Amino acid sequence: MSLFKRLLNAVKSGSTTESEWNEIRSNLIDSDLGVNLVDQLIAVAKKSKPNDAQSAITNEITSWLSTKSREITPGNAGLNPVLLVGINGTGKTTTTAKIANYLQQSKYKVMLAAADTFRAAAVEQLQSWGQRLDIPVIVGKPNSDPAALAFEATKAAIESNIDYLLIDTAGRLHTKVDLMDELQKVVRVIEKQSPIKEILLVIDATTGQNAIAQAKSFIALAQITGFVITKLDGSAKGGVALAIERESGLPIKFIGVGEAVGDLQPFNSADYIRSLLN
């Protein structure tokens, strides 16, 4: 039974003991909701009557979620550059391929850019996705300047009348200052040619509360427009999705639910809350 469902049942039963409440509380904390939100939720639950517990909890959770658009389509006329950022291993390259596939299925013309130029394996990984999906991939020379690559890719995409250029970026540099400089340079060279449509921060759900810290650092570095939460398949850590929206006010646009290219879902907040409580 889901943790949130247990919370709901605790209110409905009307006879939950203090030690049962404590157990529910610690289980919710394990779901990576964060102590503050857990306590808020428990306070709402304890205050509500059995009959309106479901709507009180649903309303509370809903009030935490971003009200910004979760759609990345329709795109603008002309090119829509989309940057994927995040630390290594969160699923940026895989998510780049998944979103490319999603857009291609919606009949958009898509191109990929391998701006993680420092890791040969990362470039090859994106190239192999491009081959499988039959989507062109712009790559640079090994260790070339990511901003130069992003510039070339934007130019190529405009010349080929591409709708969406998805740019896979490097995850980790020696210092935060390097990362900031590089990201801002990439953004600048693209924007000289075309306004950026999205900067998506890719977050691994299994990293728990650390995800919140990652979100804060990247939001300070770049104009993040939304999140992709990956590895939600088989993870009990669903609370992080709620916590990250509550902390940032920014929307989750997609969730990753597996390693295959089809394992991507547009994030539907109402469905998500329903799945937590049912």
Ligand SMILES: Nc1nc2c(ncn2[C@@H]2O[C@H](COP(=O)(O)OP(=O)(O)O)[C@@H](O)[C@H]2O)c(=O)[nH]1
């Ligand atoms: N189970 C699961 N694995 C994922 C998901 N997204 C990515 N991965 C895996 O996570 C690992 C790192 O992904 P990658 O795209 O290379 O991360 P990057 O370093 O951020 O580019 C790979 O083994 C992916 O197959 C997901 O939604 N679910």
Ligand SMILES: [Mg+2]
């Ligand atoms: Mg990668």
